Amino acid sequence: MSKPTAGEYDFIIIGGGIAGASIAFELSLSKNILLIEREDAFAYHTTGRSAATYIELLHNRTIVALSRASKGFLNNPPSGFTDIPLLKRCGCIITANITEQHSLESAFQQAIGYGTEAKMISAQEISKRIPFIRTEPEVIFAGVYEPQAQHIDVDGLFQGYIKGIRARGSHTHTRTSILEIKRSDGYWHLQTSKHSLRSPVLINAAGAWADSVAEAAGATPIGYEPKKRTMITFDAPANVDISAWPMMGNISGSFYFIPEAGQLIGSPADETPSPPCDAQPDELGVATAVYNIEQHTHLQISKINSKWAGLRTFAPDRLPVVGFDAGTEGFFWFAGQGGFGIQTAPALAKLGAALALERKETEVAKAVGIDLTLVLPDRFR
Ligand SMILES: Cc1cc2nc3c(=O)[nH]c(=O)nc-3n(C[C@H](O)[C@H](O)[C@H](O)COP(=O)(O)OP(=O)(O)OC[C@H]3O[C@@H](n4cnc5c(N)ncnc54)[C@H](O)[C@@H]3O)c2cc1C
Structure with missing residues (x-):
């Protein structure tokens, strides 16, 4: 086998x-990889900006299957991956007012149908867990409770991946801008701000910029839609222990809040279309978060700690493309x-790697429990 030339990798991501x-x-378990940021x-x-939760409620069958197939890794990551637990149980309640009972019942039936542990609970039962909720039927009438919803240590998970890539002998570059991408002689040739690189396979994991990367490589874009979501943190009510509060949101998707390290993280659950960019919170998003949380609870948000x-x-x-x-x-x-x-990261990465290596991908999809055709890019072609 010929020795790879400098700047040559099996996969550039x-x-x-x-x-x-x-x-x-x-x-990187079996290949020489370069990850570029x-x-x-x-x-x-x-x-770095997520709500850091694991929830099955309200997700479709494919996402529930990918999440559940990830839980083994999250509960029990490979040896040396991390010293800290990646999951911490918090539970989650999705509420509805009296006019939304039908939607709540459908969400409950769907969750049960997907095998998610869930139960219907009354507003009174919710208020035993979160005493600050409003229990008028036109505000909160009932909820679905998912006791196994979890908080994820995203930094622990992410750093475990980066450390593992390097420990397996692969490479990572930050501060690397791609100036040109060309295909010739069975290779992608990348000119970056620092290096000339080549690889037979280019993996596009560019998030909001995935269509821009595709265009630069001459591939047809998928039509991704980046949507902005706003987050705030605020103090818990004085002298109230919120550590056992579950995450709470509503079925119409106008707010949620999560206890985190003694304060509350809140969101208006917004989905504002945005070009790919360094997203920033705006006044409307922050004000909507405050208003919608205050409308559903007796919490008073007098000060925003961060946003x-x-x-x-x-x-x-709304399914991944792999x-x-x-x-x-x-x-x-x-x-x-x-x-x-x-x-979904652990299972999606295993599925992605199997597809990239052109190895028994249908077996992996079967093990994960998804219909592979639902995630392949061919569905848009
Ligand atoms: C407010 C909020 C709450 C969320 N809550 C949850 C949750 O509770 N649970 C959950 O599972 N998920 C949650 N998510 C979703 C989750 O965070 C995302 O699905 C995930 O982080 C997407 O990861 P990514 O790697 O695709 O994108 P990113 O993290 O955006 O990474 C893409 C990277 O590509 C880089 N890049 C782009 N173009 C180039 C280029 N040309 N050259 C080099 N680098 C490039 C970018 O700089 C970027 O760092 C939430 C998201 C948000 C915003």
Whole structure:
């Protein structure tokens, strides 16, 4: 076998968020990988801005299957991956007012149908767990409770992936901008701000920029839609222990809040279309979060401790896109992780790696419990 030339890799992965890092980790078990990130630090964009939860309620069958197939890894990561637990049980309640009972019942039936542990609870039962909720039927009438919803240590998961990639002998570059991408002689040739690189396969894990990377490589874009979501933190009520509160949101998707390290993280659950960018919170998003949380509870948010926004990037059918592009040789899609990219990362990365290595991918899909055709890029072609 000829020795690879300098700057040559089996796979070059563009995008140092959870998507790029997780698939790089899986592939680096047997291949020489380069993971490229444009920013000064990995996980600077969406991955570093998530709500850090594992929830099955309200997700479709494919996302539930990918999440559940990830739980083994999250509960019991490979040896040496991390010293800290990646999951901590918090539970989650989705509420409805009296006019939304039908939607709540459908969400409950769907969850049960997918095998999620869930139960219907009354407003009075919810108020035993979160005493500050409003229990008028036109505000909160009932809820679905998912006791096994979890908080995810995203930093622990992400750093475990990066450490693992390096320990397996593969490479990671930050502060690397791609100036040109060309295909010739069975290779992608990348000119970056620092290096000339080549690889037979280019993995597009560029999150909100996935379509831009495709265009630069001459591939047809998928039509991804980045959507901005706003987050705030605020103090818990004085002298109230919130550590056992579950996460709570509503079925119409106008707010949620999560206890975290003595304060509350809140969101208006917004989905504002945005171009790919360094998303920033705006006044309307913050004010809507405050208003909607106050409308559903007796919490008074007099001071915002911090605020941020991130882009959740969806393919038109809101499922991830994983696999080789049929029209562009050696171009592999791994983007569209929407609002579920952390909780699905381990299983999606294993599936992505199997597809990229052209190994028994249908067996992996079967093991994960998904219909592979629903995630392949061919569905848009
Ligand atoms: C507010 C919010 C709450 C969320 N809550 C949850 C949750 O509770 N649970 C959950 O599972 N998921 C959640 N998500 C979703 C999750 O965070 C995303 O699905 C996931 O982080 C997407 O990861 P990614 O790697 O695809 O994108 P990113 O993390 O954005 O990574 C893509 C990277 O590609 C880089 N890049 C782009 N173009 C180039 C280029 N040309 N050259 C080099 N690098 C490039 C970017 O700089 C970026 O760092 C949430 C998201 C948000 C915004």
